[in-house]
Amino acid sequence: MQGPMKHRKDEDTEEDISPWADVRKNLVMQESRLFQAAQLNAAKCTMVLTKVLYLLNTGETFSNEEAVDLFFAVTKLFQSPDVHLRRMVYLIIKELKVESDSSLIVVSCLSKDMTSKHDLFRANSIRVLAKVMDASMVAQMERFLKQALVDKNPFIMASTLCAGQNMFKIAPDVIRRWLAEIQEALNSKSRMVQYHALALLYRVKQHDKLAISKVVTALARSQQTSHSPMAQCLHIRLTANVLATTPGPLNPELLKYLNDCLHNKHFMVMYEAARAIVRLEQIQAVQCVPAVSVLQELLLSQVPVQRFCAVRTLSEIVVRFPLIVSPCVGELEQLISDPNRNIATLAITTLLKTGVEANVDRLIKSIGGFMVEISDEFKIVLVEAIRALAIKFPHKHPTLLNFLQASLREEGGFKFKKTIVDSMMTILGAIPEAVELALEHFCEFIEDSEFPELSVKILHVLGDKGPQTAHPNKFIRFIFNRVILETASVRCAAVSSLAKFGVAVPALTEHIIILLKRCLMDNDDEVRDRAILYSNMLSSRLPQVNGIMNRAKQLPPFKDLEHSLALYLDASEHDTPFALNTHMRQAPVDEQEQAAAELKQRAEQEGGLNLHEEKDAAAKAAQSAAAADPSAVASLALQQQNSEYLKLFSSIPELAELGPIFKSCPAVDLTEAEAEYVVSCVKHILPRHVVFHFVVTNTLEQHQLENVRVEMEPEDDSWAEELSIPEPVLKAHEPGACFVVFARPENAFTSGPLSCTLHFNVKEVDDGEVEAGSGSADEYQLEDVELVEHDFMKSPPGGENIGLVQFRSMWESMGEASEVVKKYSLGLDSLQAAVNAVIELLGMQASEQSGVVPEGARSHAVYLTGVFFGDLPVLARAGVMLSEKHGIALKIGVRSKNPAVTSLLVNAIR
Numbered sequence: 001m002q003g004p005m006k007h008r009k010d011e012d013t014e015e016d017i018s019p020w021a022d023v024r025k026n027l028v029m030q031e032s033r034l035f036q037a038a039q040l041n042a043a044k045c046t047m048v049l050t051k052v053l054y055l056l057n058t059g060e061t062f063s064n065e066e067a068v069d070l071f072f073a074v075t076k077l078f079q080s081p082d083v084h085l086r087r088m089v090y091l092i093i094k095e096l097k098v099e100s101d102s103s104l105i106v107v108s109c110l111s112k113d114m115t116s117k118h119d120l121f122r123a124n125s126i127r128v129l130a131k132v133m134d135a136s137m138v139a140q141m142e143r144f145l146k147q148a149l150v151d152k153n154p155f156i157m158a159s160t161l162c163a164g165q166n167m168f169k170i171a172p173d174v175i176r177r178w179l180a181e182i183q184e185a186l187n188s189k190s191r192m193v194q195y196h197a198l199a200l201l202y203r204v205k206q207h208d209k210l211a212i213s214k215v216v217t218a219l220a221r222s223q224q225t226s227h228s229p230m231a232q233c234l235h236i237r238l239t240a241n242v243l244a245t246t247p248g249p250l251n252p253e254l255l256k257y258l259n260d261c262l263h264n265k266h267f268m269v270m271y272e273a274a275r276a277i278v279r280l281e282q283i284q285a286v287q288c289v290p291a292v293s294v295l296q297e298l299l300l301s302q303v304p305v306q307r308f309c310a311v312r313t314l315s316e317i318v319v320r321f322p323l324i325v326s327p328c329v330g331e332l333e334q335l336i337s338d339p340n341r342n343i344a345t346l347a348i349t350t351l352l353k354t355g356v357e358a359n360v361d362r363l364i365k366s367i368g369g370f371m372v373e374i375s376d377e378f379k380i381v382l383v384e385a386i387r388a389l390a391i392k393f394p395h396k397h398p399t400l401l402n403f404l405q406a407s408l409r410e411e412g413g414f415k416f417k418k419t420i421v422d423s424m425m426t427i428l429g430a431i432p433e434a435v436e437l438a439l440e441h442f443c444e445f446i447e448d449s450e451f452p453e454l455s456v457k458i459l460h461v462l463g464d465k466g467p468q469t470a471h472p473n474k475f476i477r478f479i480f481n482r483v484i485l486e487t488a489s490v491r492c493a494a495v496s497s498l499a500k501f502g503v504a505v506p507a508l509t510e511h512i513i514i515l516l517k518r519c520l521m522d523n524d525d526e527v528r529d530r531a532i533l534y535s536n537m538l539s540s541r542l543p544q545v546n547g548i549m550n551r552a553k554q555l556p557p558f559k560d561l562e563h564s565l566a567l568y569l570d571a572s573e574h575d576t577p578f579a580l581n582t583h584m585r586q587a588p589v590d591e592q593e594q595a596a597a598e599l600k601q602r603a604e605q606e607g608g609l610n611l612h613e614e615k616d617a618a619a620k621a622a623q624s625a626a627a628a629d630p631s632a633v634a635s636l637a638l639q640q641q642n643s644e645y646l647k648l649f650s651s652i653p654e655l656a657e658l659g660p661i662f663k664s665c666p667a668v669d670l671t672e673a674e675a676e677y678v679v680s681c682v683k684h685i686l687p688r689h690v691v692f693h694f695v696v697t698n699t700l701e702q703h704q705l706e707n708v709r710v711e712m713e714p715e716d717d718s719w720a721e722e723l724s725i726p727e728p729v730l731k732a733h734e735p736g737a738c739f740v741v742f743a744r745p746e747n748a749f750t751s752g753p754l755s756c757t758l759h760f761n762v763k764e765v766d767d768g769e770v771e772a773g774s775g776s777a778d779e780y781q782l783e784d785v786e787l788v789e790h791d792f793m794k795s796p797p798g799g800e801n802i803g804l805v806q807f808r809s810m811w812e813s814m815g816e817a818s819e820v821v822k823k824y825s826l827g828l829d830s831l832q833a834a835v836n837a838v839i840e841l842l843g844m845q846a847s848e849q850s851g852v853v854p855e856g857a858r859s860h861a862v863y864l865t866g867v868f869f870g871d872l873p874v875l876a877r878a879g880v881m882l883s884e885k886h887g888i889a890l891k892i893g894v895r896s897k898n899p900a901v902t903s904l905l906v907n908a909i910r
Contacts, residue, residue: 023051025060035073042082049074049088056095071096071106078109083120090124094131107133114144122148123159130163138171149181154190161185161196168203176204186219194231202238207674209245216242220257229266236261236269240276249829250282262294270294271309278317285321292317292324299331304340311335311346315381318353320855325354345378349385361396364403376416383407383416387423390431397427397434405441414451421445421454425461436469443478455486456493463497467504476501476508480515488524495519495527499534513538567646645684645693648737654723655739659687662869663794667695670756670782676700677780679710679758683791685869689722690751690787692740696758698730704770705730705760709738710782715752718745730760749869749904751787758782789908790843792869807847807863811875814895820906821893826880834880834888835862841908842866844876858882868901876905 031048034041052070056062062070074096077089093106110132113125126148129141148160161182168175182204185197198219205211216239239254261273274291277283298310311332318325328350335347351363364386383404390400404420421442428438442458449455459482466475479501482494495516502512516538519531568578645664649655665683672678676699684691694710709726720743727736742751763775796802802810828834832853839851844866853860864876878892894906 035076040080042085046085090128119153123156126159126163130166135170138174154193158192158196161200164200191228194228198231229268232269233272236272296328315346315350341374352385352389376413380419383419390427394431408445452487455490459493459497463500491527495530502538658689690742694738697735701732704763708760711757713755749792753784753786756782793843793866795845819895820902822906824890826888
């Protein structure tokens, strides 16, 4: 096409100029007058519409008046039979946002196109209708849409199924009535119809796990989607989802279906099946062998994308099952010289995780040639693999540290450089022989570092580790250079590091004092203050200097200090000055961030995160960490009193009088997520009471609830309800809270099931106006709530994960007389599941990594710590053993200073 679509070149600069450089909204609005002409010029109108789409896609906004004017002008173009122009009209209508009243004329035009003899117009009009009409129009169009759903033209059928996806958001009941037609569309010979039919069928039944399982199993048996690669890939993903969310052993029928798909003639299906198999959490190494064989064949493919997919998936598998990837070493070594550097990087990363110590030097030499040619994302993957390799083969740390130091000199972003610095710090922390070499590399890096944050981090490490080396004086020059050349934050860190040398190395103290006095004229206040403090401390030879210098390590985290100060200031009375030992509180913890960090640390110890895990850890971190070690997440929730709950209780006089909160349990859902009224319950344990805190959300926009309360009926008559606090008014989509307070019988820590019924008055809401009067009374049945032993157990103070040495010392100090031992036979299929069940039932925290069962182990011991109600320390030691004859046997011993609590907890395994 000529005109603005033709690329132009500036005669002076010889640079290409965008064909859309001169497009302006005001000019386009003037050109849109062409739409009003008696004789429409299809080519010119198409060009104007293209400009409008360009403006919309580049973020240009049209005012409401401009959008309406343009919208109505576009409707004039329905008079033209030109196919290309009509397509542009459909696109513009979908992009322009106007009120539903203004779209009625467009709906009328599109309705005519739905009955047109032109199949292209029919299909496209159905797609656009689904975007512009509201729920009230869907019922009127249902008859036409059902006819289109069984049309002979597959393009029209596929368009109707796509429209169903959009209409399901506004009229799900209408789409659910299409189930028979959707099931029939699965048998279509058209690949696109099959794919869209399966996608819509899943959308309709997505909240019914049993229905989805039946659909997946039926399709696996009938092989209906075998001739549609896209539908089969979607079916494989649904199958993998069913397998992943179904507890217990893997369904052999569905697993066989995935294995059959490995032999499909389409690469897409074959690879999707292999990836689905190896990503299953419950999969065993021997079950992954067929999938690895398929990926091994793809490594030799002539198509780069197939090689990339295969090597990336193998880099994920090698973290879990390094032995089954060993047969692929030959093919992976060939990929080191692959022209696609991303493929070569992943191949080397995989080899590093499977290789032996003798091959490390050769692999590192191969990497150096193309580090500058790959993106930071792949560089990070490579650096993390090298970090794991250094810990695995400590004697190779000089080679690996030299490589990391060379990578620091290369071009790269902050995240890449930070990964290298963190990796080197991990290595020097794990390998004492690597400390001096790593510190020398750090000194060279900060001489030319462009990231002050990394310089500050390195200076702190130099101050901690440098004085312990054989020749600490050689680091002084590098640190003092930072005082002269860097920003204020780096200069502060350098002053602190110098002071640490002066404290730890007496021979250098006089020299350090001279250097610190040179900082007294610094432009920054904090640098001067630190220099004065440290120089005076070192000059006075105070015996407590070393303790003062290390005081920062004993101070609470800044986040906790800030949170405690905020609570102190929010309090109505300040009888005593703020003190760390009396007013410190732990800040609320972001469980997902904490779980992501723990997952990353655990994966690094096992061989480093691969590319896929790096991307998925943010979305699945909390779930994955809980599956591997539930105490890592659960203890965070159990060890803290959420500040929001504290503020809420203090704002309600009836609750404030009940005393401090010992523990707030995690919220438990009492309804389905898609229910009309969504209710969850948080159990708060207080000195003599239990407060049931119900969070209620009304999802019906046409209803307003008033006097919302929950009636609870205990099974045990000794539990007496003392107080009920309702929510006065509950509007749609605005969560409200109601409370029920029970007096806890003395020495009672289980309640049995308490039935819950939600009571409220309903008022109709019409156009924002609430119905007059008291409304009609109604009720809604909720799931039962129960108090169990672990509701009264929380993690040790501060959520501290004590070491095994400290655990054994505490265990011995309690003595055997306080111990109760019991044996159980568990109906579980794995040691990890047994350990997770024990941790969950007791509500305690595993010491160190004892909550994670090593792969292939036949027995395992887990050491648990906790604090029971009344600040009673409790220890537990559990041993699980796998027997082919008797399944999993559990022997557990619990020690505490209260025999009744000890017996209670050891009998909690049921």
